[in-house]
Amino acid sequence: MSERPELDRKLDGKTFRSYYYLKEELVDFCRKNNLPISGGKIELADRIACFLDTGKVLEASVKRKAPANVQLIDENTIIEPNIVCSEKHRAFFKEHIGAAFSFNVAFQKWLKSNAGKTYKEAIAAYYQILEEKKQGKTKIDCQFEYNTYIRDFFEDNKGKTLEDAIKCWKYKKQIQGHNRYERIDLVALGE
Template sequence: MTLPERPALSSSLGAGEFRRWYWLKDELQAFARAQQIPATGSKEQLAERVAAYLAGKPLPAPAAKPRRSRQRLVPPLTIHTVIPAGHPCSQVLREFFVNALGPGFRFDAPMREFFAANDGTATLAAALDHWHATRAAAAAPIGPQFELNRFARDWHAAHPGGTRDQMLSAWKVHRSLPADRRG
């Protein structure tokens, strides 16, 4: 059985065929720039714009950028430190959490969501409480825009002794297939 070959990304490609294939963000950005459509935003937003363009539909409006706090936390941080609304998950915060929780600390999805939802009244003590409260939670689903991450999680679950290089080789095969042929 021969597998279909991925078509070139061109303005003659239909939106349906476009959606069957995996595209790198760089490819989408280059195509968007060549067609003079906005090439900014997430890969998911960019793919929606390209699909709309290929279907001859109006382009979706660009998503508003989240507001970042201009106030930045500076050491020394304590559990009483109030986190400004919109404060990013910074290296200063990472250092605080690594000191409080150990070197295994990561800004995972529950922690990123905590900071995104913060209205400027949460303290670092509340963030630590949130960390502990979310440790027993099952692994959250990985969003559709993170296809490689979803593939890696599933592949490593199916191949517990597999290496990163083996997973990446399998990923290259997976992404070369049209969506209706991926397992």
């Protein structure tokens, strides 16, 4: 097993990408090397790989959100473009859906991609998303490698503990290559 190299300027982009680094490590590297620290883990990794290979600094993508013009929300109000899920929106949905309402990722994506529809349609979509979650495996976005790994570990290892899953995850992220669960990772448990 090759040991994970320290994230520094001696690495090349390909080697860097073949190991797992926490977002905090990526931000720390960016700070030390005067790279922009904004963005998600994927954007930070792209910026670092470019810097390691070329010495060039990729600027952070600028995403400006238009201020929401909605004063009062009712079921017939149109969902605004570039919606920001604010306390005002949370209050509306809690009033119409109930105290258990939360802005889950799938619902936030639905809102952002359905500007022009009504909030009544959003309420119906929320219930549909909950129903779909009950019926099957939900998609975990690619930047949430840990969550994906743990879910896949338990699908393959009924009866194992979260502690077992975390041991295997810690083993996996220290070795070169992808960070997806494989049965061979059980070597971390002495199996």
